[in-house]
Amino acid sequence: xxxxxxxxxxxxxxxxxxxxxxxxxxxxxxxxxxxxxxxxxxxxxxxxxxxxxxxxxxxxxxxxxxxxxxxxxxxxxxxxxxxxxxxxxxxxxxxxxxxxxxxxxxxxxxxxxxxxxxxxxxxxxxxxxxxxxxxxxxxxxxxxxxxxxxxxxxxxxxxxxxxxxxxxxxxxxxxxxxxxxxxxxx
Numbered sequence: 001x002x003x004x005x006x007x008x009x010x011x012x013x014x015x016x017x018x019x020x021x022x023x024x025x026x027x028x029x030x031x032x033x034x035x036x037x038x039x040x041x042x043x044x045x046x047x048x049x050x051x052x053x054x055x056x057x058x059x060x061x062x063x064x065x066x067x068x069x070x071x072x073x074x075x076x077x078x079x080x081x082x083x084x085x086x087x088x089x090x091x092x093x094x095x096x097x098x099x100x101x102x103x104x105x106x107x108x109x110x111x112x113x114x115x116x117x118x119x120x121x122x123x124x125x126x127x128x129x130x131x132x133x134x135x136x137x138x139x140x141x142x143x144x145x146x147x148x149x150x151x152x153x154x155x156x157x158x159x160x161x162x163x164x165x166x167x168x169x170x171x172x173x174x175x176x177x178x179x180x181x182x183x184x185x186x
Contacts, residue, residue, distance in 0.1 A: 014038075031074035036065040059089030116152060123148045 015037035017029055024033070060076045068074045071081055078088070085099045093099040123144060126132075132140050146165060150156045 027074075028068070031068045032065040034065075036063065039063045039065065057089040057091060058087060059092070060087055062087060119148065119151050122151075 015034050017033060020029060020033065060078070064074075067076055070087075071077050076083075076087075085093065085103050088099065090097065126144060127137070127140055146161065147157065150161050150165070
């Protein structure tokens with residue numbers, strides 16, 4: 001195997017976090033900031049042939065400091081908490097990358113206007129409404145994320161969204177963009 005030239009330097013000592021504001025949550029510093037400082041990117045030649053191979057798996061292929069946005073423990077727990085198709089390894093997506101093909105079949109350009117345009121516009125109108133001026137934008141986004149998600153994917157709105165979903169939303173206070181593997185099985 002040809003090893004690509006290294007364009008980033010890996011630091012072999014723990015990052016100095018003493019200059020961080022004391023208001024930062026220690027779990028955030030340990031789970032996001034320190035791994036970010038320790039991460040490096042490598043750039044190399046792209047494969048000569050367009051291929052999907054187990055050697056090029058996408059399984060959990062994100063920097064470790066991002067896992068805290070998706071998983072409570074800062075480590076991937078895909079089988080229990082679910083996974084987005086974009087982080088699932090090729091070998092686990094079904095024959096011929098089936099899960100990704102299913103996902104993309106729902107987001108073709110010809111479907112945007114009739115299926116999603118009004119729903120997205122409604123969400124953005126709420127988000128950028130005058131009443132939200134001067135307020136943290138991401139808080140408003142997260143408050144309505146599940147409403148938008150359920151409306152886009154299932155056409156369900158408001159009180160029609162099951163109470164257990166609302167309970168989960170309150171528990172996590174951030175969107176989960178993950179679907180358990182067993183949810184897509186027949």
